[in-house]
Amino acid sequence: MRQFKTESFGRVIKHIQDEVDFEPEYYNEDYLDRRISARMRRQDVDEYDDYLEVLKSDDREKEALMDSLTINVTNFFRNQEMWEALRPVLQELTEDNRRVSVWSAPCADGREPYSVYMLGMDDRNIDESRLNVVGTDISDEALENARAGTYETTRTTDIGEELSLLDDPEQYVDVVDNEFTVKPELRDAVSFERHDLIQDEPRRNCDLVFCRNLLIYIDTEFKIPIFETITDSMSEGSYLVIGMTETIPQELRDDFDPVNKRCRIYRYTP
Ligand SMILES: C[S@@+](CC[C@H](N)C(=O)[O-])C[C@H]1O[C@@H](n2cnc3c(N)ncnc32)[C@H](O)[C@@H]1O
Incomplete structure (x- = not known):
């Protein structure tokens, strides 16, 4: 696995890789951080390690994170x-x-x-x-x-x-x-x-x-x-x-x- 900016962020990524139906390795770090941080705000959690505990204990959060990561925003006739x-x-x-x-x-x-x-x-x-x-x-x-x-x-x-x-x-x-x-x-x-x-x-x-x-x-x-x-x-x-x-x-x-x-x-x- 590649190096991430902090070890605690890397632990969240490792958990996603092992437990969530999503391959974080493809995506750039800023993008991953934006999506994970958005979920952390929704869960009212400030630290990556605390968010990791939420992810481990709550399957609904795992699904919500998966939805957030595979951002599928689109439009008819976009641009x-x-x-x-x-x-x-x-x-x-x-x-x-x-x-x-x-x-x-x-x-x-x-x-x-x-x-x-x-x-x-x-x-x-x-x-x-x-x-x-x-x-x-x-x-x-x-x-x-x-x-x-x-x-x-x-x-x-x-x-x-x-x-x-x-x-x-x-x-x-x-x-x-x-x-x-x-x-x-x-x-x-x-x-x-x-x-x-x-x-x-x-x-x-x-x-x-x-x-x-x-x-x-x-x-x-x-x-x-x-x-x-x-x-x-x-x-x-x-x-x-x-x-x-x-x-x-x-x-x-x-x-x-x-x-x-x-x-x-x-x-x-x-
Ligand atoms: C923002 S949407 C783009 C949709 C459309 N092309 C548009 O511009 O409106 C990005 C899509 O990429 C898909 N996606 C992410 N990684 C992918 C991959 N490795 N192969 C194929 N699709 C992927 C996501 O599931 C998501 O639906």
Whole structure:
């Protein structure tokens, strides 16, 4: 196990590694500390060793910590500017008479891969019937939510607002009170699978890969294995989208041509 800033913090990490269904080694220390400290505040505990005792004695806290660590915050059309910039890419990819393979990794509760297909349906220049969209994530719970396709407007999440990029959102979701359920046609068009971007095999021949808002949490040494999984899944000319605050590791930059630098859309040119 790597060295952490204090021994007591290292003991919490060791316990997570042994007892919680989560691999802390992949993630950077600041990220781990932020998530653990947030749980400590909720438990009204100041010291890592005291928190360790709570973790050992309370299975519900173990689950709450697991939820906090696999942060699966997402949106429909997260960073709308990027989705606007993606329209011509999806148009170009669906122009030819062939299947277009799209991989959203990680997809969290599915709003990202559903957004791709919704945009395809909503934009008359994109032929969504060509799209084969798969969402993958390491979290089984996130995937279950993704397959169910039901999202709720709450105090902090406005699903109607998230869908506002579409001309006609009600064509794609059934709305009952605060609940928005993706229509069966869309649920059938998008599939979900469990996949660990660090340990599992690449996919094959993806034309467009989204890998957004995971790299920011990952320890530097695991970014390259993630990129290897991604690039082994792509062919020359495929597209990659990363998160708006993320970067391609220095040693791989020559392999990617920016299509839209600000929106982090790249073309793979190995
Ligand atoms: C913040 S969400 C990003 C969702 C979406 N791409 C977006 O940008 O809105 C991060 C997701 O990464 C998943 N994750 C964490 N480690 C992973 C790994 N090693 N392989 C695949 N998914 C992982 C988490 O379960 C979580 O759902």
